[in-house]
Amino acid sequence: GRYMYLSDLEYADTPKERPYYLPSDFKYADYLFKARRDQAQGGGALSIRGKVYAKGLGVHAISKVTFDLNRGYKRFLCDIGVDDSAGDLASVEFKVYADGKLVFESGVLRRTTDVKNIDIDVLNVSELVLEVTAADNADIQDRANWANAKVVR
Secondary structure (H helix, E strand, C coil): CCEEEHHHCCCEEECCCCCCCCCCCCCCHHHHCCCEECCCCCCCCEEECCEEECCEEEEECCEEEEEECCCCCCEEEEEEEECCCCCCCCEEEEEEEECCEEEEEEEEEECCCCCEEEEEECCCCCEEEEEEEECEEEECCCEEEEEEEEEEC
């Protein structure tokens, strides 16, 4: 087809560092913050400002997901935002790197921020990295969605 959903591709997932409030022997610590395919981090549907998405990646800051595009695509399209299941304290920043170069930075997004549509040129890009970092309230409740994330040939 002309496009591929990122949640249908293989990716390398870097779980976040152990949150400071979990004991070091807490055995679910790695699992909790792995990206989830086509699901919000809390386990339900991906949802931003009441709009539900069937496809995408649900992550929790601090998150970094790496895709090998093998220079096979032209554009990266995505709707980004904080998941509706996050609390009022949630505040995140989305960043996109193409072959190590920062090509998009969202600024701080909260649960009350409208969805942002991004459209990024990835022509001849091998490695696409999607990163979500914590903004002003540490990483509390920072559930973030790369909704409908897809690459177009």
